[in-house]
Amino acid sequence: DIVMTQSPDSLAVSLGERATINCKSSQSVLYSSNNKNYLAWYQQKPGQPPNLLIYWASTRESGVPDRFSGSGSGTDFTLTISSLQAEDVAVYYCQQYYSTPYTFGLGTKLEIK
Amino acid sequence: QLQLQESGPGLVKPSETLSLTCIVSGASISSSSYYWGWIRQPPGKGLEWIGSIYYSGSSYYNPSLKSRVIISVDTSKNQFSLKVSSVTAADTAVYYCARAPNILNPFDNWGQGTLVTVYS
Secondary structure, three states, X not given: OOOEEEEOOEXXXXXXXXXXXXXXXXXXXEEOOOOEEOEEEEEEOOOOOOEEEEEOOOEEOOOOOOOEXXXXXXXXXXXXXXXXXXXXXXEEEEEEOOXXXXXXXXXXEEEEO | OOEEXXXXXXXXXXXXXXXXXXXXXXXXXXXXXXXXXXXXXXXXXXXXXEEEEEOOOOEEEOOOOHXXXXXXXEOOOOEEEEEEOOOOXXXXXXXXXXXXXXXXXXXXXXXXXXXXXXXX
């Protein structure tokens, strides 16, 4: 199984400031045949299901604000929120879908400082 | 607009079988290349993929659960189902059904989830 390791476990950022969450996979999730990274980011608010934010490591899902961006390739990935808003308080998960079993990171809890 | 809704008992006794159904509305479960999956989340913990199925019945399971899990699809009712046998307290979790546009794709639509508690 591909192990997904997120850091930090929790993060407190001031409103309007940048938040950065990291995700590392135990093996590359880059498919050389199509040059795509099989990596997604989800946001989960309390009592709600996860919501897809980013897929293919850097493609924003429809309706997701452009303050959310994803970057990275191979084994190292980053989710960046450029200017934190109050509604961004949530737990963020990365997921690899390069191979089954699909696996998720343990999550990063983002709070307001 | 696609909607997924989990249904089933909220309480299951140890050693018995957990059974859940995901009712799909707003789209045909047989349409396009969609895969339909189950993911669970123990209280206060992270997400675990259980398995996914195509409308034809082709399925993929997490090896950690494969010996106890069956996922099936009923295209006439536009729904798919999950059975987990021989449950223990470790199977207590919120169970989500979700859709992926294809195999090896992320889950872009999720149900609200249903809490299943294994109690003795």
